[in-house]
Amino acid sequence: MQTSAPTDHDDLRDAMRALCAEFPAEYHRKHGAEETYPEEFVNALTKAGWMAAMIPEEYGGSGLGLTEASVIMEEVNRGGGNAGHCHGQMYNMGTLLHHGSEEQKKLYLPKIASGELRLQSMAVTEPTTGTDTTKLKTTAVRKGDKYVINGQKVWISRIQHSDLMILLARTTPLADVKRKSDGLSVFIVDLKQAMGNGMTIQPISNLVGHETNEVFFDNLEIPAENMIGEEGKGFRCILSGLNAERTLIAAECIGDGYWFLEKATAYAGERIVFDRPIGQNQGVQFPLARAYVNVEAANLMRFEACRRFDAGVDCGAQANMAKLLAADASWEAANTCLQTHGGFGFAQEYDIERKFRETRLYQVAPISTNLILSYVAEHILGLPRSF
Ligand SMILES: Cc1cc2nc3c(=O)[nH]c(=O)nc-3n(C[C@H](O)[C@H](O)[C@H](O)COP(=O)(O)OP(=O)(O)OC[C@H]3O[C@@H](n4cnc5c(N)ncnc54)[C@H](O)[C@@H]3O)c2cc1C
Numbered sequence: 032m033q034t035s036a037p038t039d040h041d042d043l044r045d046a047m048r049a050l051c052a053e054f055p056a057e058y059h060r061k062h063g064a065e066e067t068y069p070e071e072f073v074n075a076l077t078k079a080g081w082m083a084a085m086i087p088e089e090y091g092g093s094g095l096g097l098t099e100a101s102v103i104m105e106e107v108n109r110g111g112g113n114a115g116h117c118h119g120q121m122y123n124m125g126t127l128l129h130h131g132s133e134e135q136k137k138l139y140l141p142k143i144a145s146g147e148l149r150l151q152s153m154a155v156t157e158p159t160t161g162t163d164t165t166k167l168k169t170t171a172v173r174k175g176d177k178y179v180i181n182g183q184k185v186w187i188s189r190i191q192h193s194d195l196m197i198l199l200a201r202t203t204p205l206a207d208v209k210r211k212s213d214g215l216s217v218f219i220v221d222l223k224q225a226m227g228n229g230m231t232i233q234p235i236s237n238l239v240g241h242e243t244n245e246v247f248f249d250n251l252e253i254p255a256e257n258m259i260g261e262e263g264k265g266f267r268c269i270l271s272g273l274n275a276e277r278t279l280i281a282a283e284c285i286g287d288g289y290w291f292l293e294k295a296t297a298y299a300g301e302r303i304v305f306d307r308p309i310g311q312n313q314g315v316q317f318p319l320a321r322a323y324v325n326v327e328a329a330n331l332m333r334f335e336a337c338r339r340f341d342a343g344v345d346c347g348a349q350a351n352m353a354k355l356l357a358a359d360a361s362w363e364a365a366n367t368c369l370q371t372h373g374g375f376g377f378a379q380e381y382d383i384e385r386k387f388r389e390t391r392l393y394q395v396a397p398i399s400t401n402l403i404l405s406y407v408a409e410h411i412l413g414l415p416r417s418f
Contacts, residue, residue: 032293035327037334040102047103050079051110056382059112063385066240068192073117076107077146082120085275086128090136091144096341097275101282101333108286111382113389115241118283119151119189122276126153126197126217130260130268135219139195151189152196152222154246155269158185162402163418164199165211165266169248171200171218177252178202178218180229184246186396190232191242196220198253199269202262217265219257228252239389274350276397278336281350284357285333287390288326291361291368294383295319299371315371322364329356348411355403358393365390 054072062069076082084100086092100121107114124143127135127150142148160166169182180200190196196219203214226232229251232244260268296319299310309315332353339346365387369376376383394400408414 032289032296034289034330036330040099043099043102044106046079047081047106048110050075050081051106051112054110054112056111060379060382060385063113063240063389064379066236068242069112069116070192072112073192074146076103076117077120080144082117082146083144085121086124086140086144090128090140092140096337097278098334098337098341100275101279101337104279105282105286108283109289110286111290111386113239113241113386114279114283114286115239115389115392116189116192117151118276118279119153119193120149121279122272123150123153123197125272125275126259126268127219129271130217131219135256135259139219143195148194149189149192150195150197150219151193152187153269154184154187154196154198154220156184156186158183158245162399165215166205167199167201167215169198169200171202171216171253173202173255174252176255178255178258180218180248180251180253182248184248186235186243187232187246188241188243190222190244190246191234194222196222196225197259197269199265202265208263212266214263215265216262217259217268218253219259220251220253221257225251225253239392240385241389241392273398274336274340274346277350277354278333278340278346280393280397281329281333281336281353281357284354284361284390284393285326285330287361287386288322288329288357288364290386291364291383291390292319292323292326294381295364295368295371298375309371318367319371322360322367325356325360325363329353329360332356348407351398351403351406354393354398355400355407358390358400361390362394 081103083092084095088094104114104118143150157167171178171180198218198220202216208214229249231247234244299315300308302309336346336349336353339349369383369387375381405417409416
């Protein structure tokens with residue numbers, strides 16, 4: 032399918048397509064149906080070096096930009112897979128890279144780049160406070176050379192397939208800080224050590240078959256040297272990584288969008304009803320054409336967000352807009368693809384119902400569409416803050 036993506040990543044796309052072709056639809060379908068983790072696929076991506084794309088060469092990565100990383104994630108979804116199983120590895124390491132000490136970077140990044148360690152989890156969301164992140168209730172209290180963690184998180188993904196986790200917790204009570212975003216700190220948690228020693232998890236079975244969990248902290252002790260950045264300034268460390276996260280997820284939605292459109296147009300050309308291909312009817316053509324236009328438009332915003340990020344220019348507006356446009360476009364393409372297939376779209380063997388569910392997540396996570404609109408209203412249009 033023709034797209035207006037720049038052509039300078041053709042080699043990268045070819046290499047990704049060759050790797051993805053080794054994991055056909057049946058592979059992803061089986062893991063989707065059984066809610067199991069596509070371990071072999073993630074290992075193959077790691078072994079080929081793709082998961083370390085954004086780690087600088089001095090720490091063993093490929094030193095590529097967000098643009099290339101986004102092409103990698105797009106191709107996973109365009110090839111029928113779900114980058115949600117592993118995308119955390121791409122953006123979580125940004126917190127370490129941009130805010131960690133040299134010692135921490137030397138300790139972790141080469142092992143993350145080689146695949147020896149996985150840093151796939153980030154624990155921010157809490158059950159009682161949701162999107163109102165600065166009110167989170169998990170506390171980290173300093174005791175000698177340790178911090179003691181108590182509290183609860185929810186929807187924390189990939190813990191069972193990760194070695195390390197980024198944790199956001201409150202080190203100074205909300206009542207004692209001037210700005211509500213102060214007093215929060217970021218830690219790196221060694222999951223193997225933590226599990227059963229103050230941290231327990233409860234997996235959540237969910238719509239998208241995504242490995243995600245409730246997490247309970249009961250006096251979990253973390254060495255003080257595992258704090259990333261300055262105590263009390265953790266909220267900014269997390270925020271600074273969000274543009275990369277949003278742009279990568281936009282690229283995944285773009286990949287989904289093209290997957291749905293390729294599948295739907297092929298079917299519309301083949302399926303004969305009333306003695307003609309259903310795709311000859313404008314009632315079938317127009318929703319597909321409109322979905323394509325919207326995926327293409329979102330794609331342009333995604334590449335603009337990438338361009339600005341890689342140039343070191345602020346890309347907050349573009350990353351947020353790319354995420355919103357791409358999530359909407361992939362959802363529209365999903366719905367249109369399902370409709371084009373009629374009853375067959377509901378059969379697991381067509382993979383549409385699985386991809387349909389998977390792409391729906393991005394209306395809600397990692398940030399909901401409403402919260403992006405409120406960001407645009409307040410920070411771009413200058414309207415009064417609503418909350
Ligand atoms: C499968 C899955 C995986 C996830 N993985 C992770 C993870 O790895 N780590 C992590 O930290 N979190 C994770 N999350 C959590 C995710 O980031 C949150 O679900 C998301 O940010 C929304 O928060 P919430 O669910 O608490 O919704 P709430 O904050 O309770 O909001 C509920 C609804 O109300 C709307 N709303 C709330 N306030 C406003 C407002 N002021 N104006 C307009 N609308 C508003 C929201 O848009 C939303 O639609 C995951 C979630 C899912 C479902």
